[in-house]
């Protein structure tokens with residue numbers, strides 16, 4: 001299918017261990033990991049870093065090891081009139 005790579009494709013989440021710990025202490029069932037986590041994502045001199053805003057800690061820092069990887073920054077816009 002066309003632009004399949006631009007659709008939601010996450011099959012394994014990257015999580016902040018501190019957020020997981022904190023979330024497990026909360027009793028509200030209205031809060032889940034998806035709406036609890038606050039991440040900042042950006043390029044660094046090494047590659048891409050995922051930063052937990054809630055805890056001010058590194059979640060994941062992907063080192064491109066000097067390689068230039070292909071990336072797609074386009075987004076699909078859906079017709080909202082239907």
Ligand SMILES: [Zn+2]
Nearest residue numbers: 016019052055
């Ligand atoms: Zn966190």
